[in-house]
Amino acid sequence: MSPDPVDAPNAPPDPPIMPSPQDPRIYVAGHHGLAGSAIWRSLERKGYRHLIGRRSSELDLRDAPAVDAFFAAERPEWVFLAAAKVGGIKANNDFPGEFLFNNLAIQNHVIDASRRHGVRKLLFLGSSCIYPRMAPQPLKEEYLLGGPLEPTNQWYAIAKIAGIKLCQAYRRQYGCDFISAMPTNLYGPGDNYDPLGSHVLPALIRRFHEAKVAGAPSVTCWGSGNPLREFLHSDDLGDALVFLMERYSEEQFINVGSGQELTIGELAATVARIVGYPGTIHWDPTQPDGTPRKLMDSSRLQALGWSPRVSLEEGIRGAYQDFLGHQA
Numbered sequence: 001m002s003p004d005p006v007d008a009p010n011a012p013p014d015p016p017i018m019p020s021p022q023d024p025r026i027y028v029a030g031h032h033g034l035a036g037s038a039i040w041r042s043l044e045r046k047g048y049r050h051l052i053g054r055r056s057s058e059l060d061l062r063d064a065p066a067v068d069a070f071f072a073a074e075r076p077e078w079v080f081l082a083a084a085k086v087g088g089i090k091a092n093n094d095f096p097g098e099f100l101f102n103n104l105a106i107q108n109h110v111i112d113a114s115r116r117h118g119v120r121k122l123l124f125l126g127s128s129c130i131y132p133r134m135a136p137q138p139l140k141e142e143y144l145l146g147g148p149l150e151p152t153n154q155w156y157a158i159a160k161i162a163g164i165k166l167c168q169a170y171r172r173q174y175g176c177d178f179i180s181a182m183p184t185n186l187y188g189p190g191d192n193y194d195p196l197g198s199h200v201l202p203a204l205i206r207r208f209h210e211a212k213v214a215g216a217p218s219v220t221c222w223g224s225g226n227p228l229r230e231f232l233h234s235d236d237l238g239d240a241l242v243f244l245m246e247r248y249s250e251e252q253f254i255n256v257g258s259g260q261e262l263t264i265g266e267l268a269a270t271v272a273r274i275v276g277y278p279g280t281i282h283w284d285p286t287q288p289d290g291t292p293r294k295l296m297d298s299s300r301l302q303a304l305g306w307s308p309r310v311s312l313e314e315g316i317r318g319a320y321q322d323f324l325g326h327q328a
Contacts, residue, residue: 012070021057024120027052027076029061029110030083035125035183037190038238039080041242046242055082062105071117078245079114081107081163086192088199089152089222089290096155103159111166115176123245124167124180125249126160126253127205128230128294129153138297141252142198150291165238168251184296188234188315189322201231201316204268205323208277218280222287225265230295232309233318243306257296264289267322274316 011202026043030036031053052074059070061083085102092099107124114122132147144164149157160182167178191202196208204221211219231319240256248254268281268316310318 017271021190023047023049023053024074024077025050026078026080027074027327028080028082029054029106030081032190033082033084033086034182034186034188034191034234035237036080036082038188039235040083041235041240042238042242048185061109062102064105064109066279067109067113068092068116071119074112075117075197077120079110080125080241080245081122082125083110084125084156086156086199088203089187089288092153092156093288099155100159102154104162106158107163108140108166111163111170111178114178115170115174120177120180121245121249122167122176123132123241124163125241126177126179126180126181126182127156127171128184128255128257128296129157129161129291130182131153131294133291135294138295139255140297141255143301144253150294152288152290164253167253169270171251179248179250180242182255182296183237184230184232184255184257184294186232186234186237187319188319189318190234191319191322191325193323200229200264201267201271202319202323204271205275205316205320208268208272208275209323211279212275212277214222216279218282219277220284221264221268222284223264225268225281225283227264227289227291228261228295229264229267230257230259230294231263231267231312231315232256232308233315235307240301240306240308243304244301247304250315254300255296257298258312259296259298259302260312261293261295262312270312271316271320274313274320 006098028036028040053101062065083106085099131143133150134147135143164180165319167180170176170178187201192198207219
């Protein structure tokens, strides 16, 4: 009797399951960060199965040879470039060289490796801080480079502008289908709550929670409380970016925002209420406010058929539960 093919010593291995054009191999750079993890969740919800991620301890995106070897081995067909060195006003002010150099290195290596290794499509994730400090509101894509940047985050902004321009240049010179999206202020599961490196919303969550636990009668926050800000839940961002990857292919970058804004003072009061902090909020005007107003015009994205789903109230409640989980 002939041996069963499964047991035959010389039986060829089963061929690898190759992704179809509709289910490509997808590398999410920064997949454990706030934006990257949201992209990953959105891809999973939509049924994409061939997802690739590496922690920074496994792949240092500042190391060009390591990035090249990764692309040669994994052969991703789509790339979401959400990896970056990020932080709030204080971190940007304190470490300008790190913010500029590291972000330039990360994005240059990933974008160029994507070109050389035949990536079919790449989405570069920027930031609303790319716009001039005193640009007209709401912020339209064509306002880029129309005036001076906000000094407190110019180092990060300059790197992101360079990333946009590199994607545009590679599209023009090499025909690469590389697109860019600029999100507004993000928050959600997996946010950074470090008191020295976090953005305003997670910083407020931590500040009011600690004051509540300590029974502090008041909390002092930076600035005047008057600047206006727009916030987008990270899961809304993840869905928007997958939507763009599937449907958008233009040189012009595209804004991703919620379309709703409130003052930092109103945000602080909302966070304090959700956290359950009953004390007084004081403001320290000797500390920087940052850009006075920063509302994105997301009409181009909305015209394509996308809109956000998570309300700010619902999102902050979920973010606070996420913070509590990190404290356990």
